[in-house]
Amino acid sequence: MAGASVIDDYVADLDTRLRGNRKTKLDMVTEARDSLEDAADCYRSAGLCDEDAQRKAVADFGPVGAIARDFQGELAVAYGTRTLRSILFILPALHLGWELSRLIFLGPWENLPAGNPPPAWYMPLTQINDSMPWAVSIATALALLVGRLMSRRIADNRLIARCAAGVALVTVSAALLSNLSLGIASTIVNPQLMLSTPLVLLASVAAIAVLARLTVMARKAVRFAV
Secondary structure, three states: OOHHHHHHHHHHHHHHHOOOOHHHHHHHHHHHHHHHHHHHHHHHHOOOOHHHHHHHHHHHHOOHHHHHHHHHHHHHHHHHHHHHHHHHHHHHHHHHHHHHHHHHHOOOHHHOOOOOOOOOOHHHHHHHHHHHHHHHHHHHHHHHHHHHHHHHHOOOHHHHHHHHHHHHHHHHHHHHHHHHHHHHHHHHHOOOOOOOOHHHHHHHHHHHHHHHHHHHHHHHHHHHHO
């Protein structure tokens, strides 16, 4: 192996083992390369040839498998935290926008223009849907707080990452299921309701699309934490 490629090969191997946000991953790999290059420079100054200096720096840095496990834990925590924050800030804003459009164009749930009073099973669904974003916000805020406290007491980043990813997946999946259930129920109660109010229909589709995207992020967080 040529001397100039020892650090390159190590960093390339490390890069292939890591999964996570591209920018965060690039920053971590670049930091590892810089540390290796600095160590190799010190060994060159001590009289070692370039290849031996790089090999010594790589050996001191640690086995690539062990380093990758540590880095992956950090990557997973960073992505899980990012996902929780996205849910925390996006979901309430999304719900408020949808509620505003519903109130303007449809009015209160009890007065929906369905021709007849809505069935008894419909109102509990609307109440669950109205409460879900706030319950999710509380859960994600608590998860972020607990994660911060855990990071000060627990050295295992993967455990923190799994907890964050689990909360993210459960909460956003519940919000998505709640929205889909209400949409299906509204269609059953009055099939023409959404079609007669295009802006509410657009807001509903946008809400489901955003929730689906957040669900994808949560699933990635789970994969990264494994």
